[in-house]
Amino acid sequence: MKILVCMKQVPQKDAPLELNETGTWIREDVSYEVNEPDAYALEEALRQKEKHGGEVVVITAGPARAAQVLREALAKGADRAIHLEDHAFVGLDPFNTAQAFFAAIKDEKFDLIFTGLQSDDYGYAQTGVILAELLGWPHATIIMQIEKSDSGIRVKRELEAGYFQFVDIPLPAVLTIQSGINKLRYATLIGIKQAKNKPLRKVIMPEVQSAIGGNLQKIERLYVPQKAKNTEIIEGPPGEVAKKLVDKLRNEVRVL
Amino acid sequence: MPAIKFRGVDFLEFDALLSDDERLVRDTTRKFIEENLVPIIEECNRAGRFPRELVQPMAELGYFGASLKGYGCAGMSNVEYGLVMQELERGDSGVRSFVSVQSALVMYPIYAFGSEEQKSLWLPALQKGEKLGCFGLTEPDFGSNPGGMRTRARKVDKRYVLNGEKMWITSGSIADVAIIWAKVEDENDKVRGFIVETDRPGFKADDVHGKWSLRASVTSGLSLQDVHVPECNLLPASSGLRSPLMCLNQARYGIAWGGVGAAMACYDCALQYSLLRKQFRDQPIASHQLVQEKLAWMITEITKAQLLVLQVGRLKDADKVEHQHISMAKRNNVWMALECARMARDILGANGIADDYPIMRHLMNLESVKTYEGTHDIHTLILGSSVTGIDAF
Numbered sequence: 001m002k003i004l005v006c007m008k009q010v011p012q013k014d015a016p017l018e019l020n021e022t023g024t025w026i027r028e029d030v031s032y033e034v035n036e037p038d039a040y041a042l043e044e045a046l047r048q049k050e051k052h053g054g055e056v057v058v059i060t061a062g063p064a065r066a067a068q069v070l071r072e073a074l075a076k077g078a079d080r081a082i083h084l085e086d087h088a089f090v091g092l093d094p095f096n097t098a099q100a101f102f103a104a105i106k107d108e109k110f111d112l113i114f115t116g117l118q119s120d121d122y123g124y125a126q127t128g129v130i131l132a133e134l135l136g137w138p139h140a141t142i143i144m145q146i147e148k149s150d151s152g153i154r155v156k157r158e159l160e161a162g163y164f165q166f167v168d169i170p171l172p173a174v175l176t177i178q179s180g181i182n183k184l185r186y187a188t189l190i191g192i193k194q195a196k197n198k199p200l201r202k203v204i205m206p207e208v209q210s211a212i213g214g215n216l217q218k219i220e221r222l223y224v225p226q227k228a229k230n231t232e233i234i235e236g237p238p239g240e241v242a243k244k245l246v247d248k249l250r251n252e253v254r255v256l
Numbered sequence: 257m258p259a260i261k262f263r264g265v266d267f268l269e270f271d272a273l274l275s276d277d278e279r280l281v282r283d284t285t286r287k288f289i290e291e292n293l294v295p296i297i298e299e300c301n302r303a304g305r306f307p308r309e310l311v312q313p314m315a316e317l318g319y320f321g322a323s324l325k326g327y328g329c330a331g332m333s334n335v336e337y338g339l340v341m342q343e344l345e346r347g348d349s350g351v352r353s354f355v356s357v358q359s360a361l362v363m364y365p366i367y368a369f370g371s372e373e374q375k376s377l378w379l380p381a382l383q384k385g386e387k388l389g390c391f392g393l394t395e396p397d398f399g400s401n402p403g404g405m406r407t408r409a410r411k412v413d414k415r416y417v418l419n420g421e422k423m424w425i426t427s428g429s430i431a432d433v434a435i436i437w438a439k440v441e442d443e444n445d446k447v448r449g450f451i452v453e454t455d456r457p458g459f460k461a462d463d464v465h466g467k468w469s470l471r472a473s474v475t476s477g478l479s480l481q482d483v484h485v486p487e488c489n490l491l492p493a494s495s496g497l498r499s500p501l502m503c504l505n506q507a508r509y510g511i512a513w514g515g516v517g518a519a520m521a522c523y524d525c526a527l528q529y530s531l532l533r534k535q536f537r538d539q540p541i542a543s544h545q546l547v548q549e550k551l552a553w554m555i556t557e558i559t560k561a562q563l564l565v566l567q568v569g570r571l572k573d574a575d576k577v578e579h580q581h582i583s584m585a586k587r588n589n590v591w592m593a594l595e596c597a598r599m600a601r602d603i604l605g606a607n608g609i610a611d612d613y614p615i616m617r618h619l620m621n622l623e624s625v626k627t628y629e630g631t632h633d634i635h636t637l638i639l640g641s642s643v644t645g646i647d648a649f
Contacts, residue, residue, distance in 0.1 A: 014263070186287065187280065189332055192280055193331060193332070
């Protein structure tokens with residue numbers, strides 16, 4: 001099986017975030033890491049390859065620093081990597097991101113494409129789904145298990161309230177992988193060393209430019225939630241105070 | 257007080273001096289330690305238990321003999337190897353000691369002084385963690401002066417007979433194989449190295465009990481009474497005291513990185529604690545001048561230590577390092593780590609002595625680290641000898 005894993009570099013979960021000067025995103029000088037669900041998607045792809053053979057290719061879109069995500073994936077066992085390298089991919093909407101991926105892989109024949117369920121920064125959970133649509137492939141989301149079947153694959157989806165759904169899908173297909181589907185491996189020292197010799201294809205913006213339109217996402221303002229505390233003293237005879245208090249608790253605060 | 261999670265220490269854009277691969281090695285090891293050692297280390301330290309369950313995972317990640325080439329070893333650069341040591345010791349000096357011994361004091365001498373048969377027999381098994389090793393140089397009466405050792409090897413036919421006592425041997429009682437240094441009687445008492453399987457008759461290892469330091473690693477005394485080994489167990493290229501000292505140089509280099517790791521752990525914990533802990537007018541103690549003075553001292557010394565050991569590593573990778581360079585890094589970095597641990601303990605007040613925080617464990621560990629692999633004072637004399645040309649010992 002030939003599997004593509006779409007990965008994203010996101011700010012570290014416990015990094016202290018500061019707003020940028022225009023107040024439209026965070027300052028870029030934070031620590032970054034692999035988007036968590038993407039790490040599980042990669043792990044699942046490596047496990048499928050170990051079971052059924054084939055190839056695992058990883059792709060990301062982002063500035064030069066995003067190559068770290070690919071290097072780590074190669075060190076863990078991915079066979080080759082594709083880097084859509086441009087700062088314009090930071091904050092690009094899922095539709096255009098999917099368009100760019102679609103353009104970059106048009107000459108490849110994958111059996112499966114994995115993405116993480118969603119990104120830890122924007123959290124749209126759309127890139128994989130839209131990519132499937134562009135490819136004309138079936139897709140399934142929130143995947144907790146993948147088994148090969150005679151007609152394709154059988155996947156387990158996580159629904160709400162503890163329910164699961166099993167779906168049979170023909171290949172090729174796109175799956176968005178839920179965190180916790182497996183146990184992540186560490187990159188070994190030998191893996192890190194070998195990764196240096198694995199192919200990493202850089203795709204520059206002009207190569208995919210025609211597939212991308214204007215950014216459909218614009219952040220107007222980002223701000224830290226204001227904590228507000230108001231104290232009101234209700235005065236008057238006890239009976240009236242009690243009446244007003246009950247009214248406020250019932251109709252304003254709505255706790256009664 | 258909420259749990260304090262290590263965030264790394266980089267004041268002077270130290271990371272910019274590292275390659276992408278070096279950072280990946282460091283970050284991967286940090287993650288491994290955070291997820292696998294940090295959750296169990298306080299329990300190990302209390303119980304005086306070596307976390308043997310980590311041997312296999314560490315072997316799979318390639319931590320044993322990481323800087324050696326071939327025989328299944330990862331062939332890391334010296335800087336990459338150093339960063340692994342830093343992260344291991346950020347977790348615990350005892351666990352780092354175990355890896356140092358396996359790598360620098362057991363695998364390295366076989367790699368450097370062994371025959372091809374010895375290398376292919378032992379190195380892959382040691383790399384995979386299937387066999388564990390220890391290094392027998394120090395004796396009850398000979399620490400800083402190993403040249404005075406009493407352990408003797410006598411040649412009888414095609415065998416050597418070993419007799420002697422070794423002391424303060426990390427991993428002694430869990431080792432499958434010991435690298436024993438002994439004076440060979442037929443060679444004018446020249447010091448040479450022997451591979452001694454620990455199940456040979458006459459070989460005994462007894463653990464040192466009552467240690468207040470390195471409680472998560474095993475420390476033993478070895479006794480060899482008429483232990484017979486075939487002559488093919490002699491490390492053929494070992495020749496004189498210089499050979500074990502070459503091993504110690506490898507290990508000391510790793511310790512110099514380890515010191516940075518332990519200091520980072522203490523500093524980062526103290527910094528976070530000082531911002532959370534409030535005293536006087538509900539202000540964090542980080543706002544107190546005397547606390548800030550300690551934090552400023554620590555971050556300055558840690559930053560200097562990082563730059564020092566990185567330069568030593570770069571020299572080592574360029575094959576230009578000299579033993580006095582490594583002595584400087586070991587001496588400075590372990591000293592500063594111990595001072596950081598003591599200051600961090602001060603900042604944490606009473607909380608600093610309990611194992612809810614890693615400080616006291618690091619502090620007690622570092623007391624050993626300051627002494628072993630060349631005491632602080634001996635390294636002072638090595639530096640003195642290097643700059644004056646006069647030996648003071």
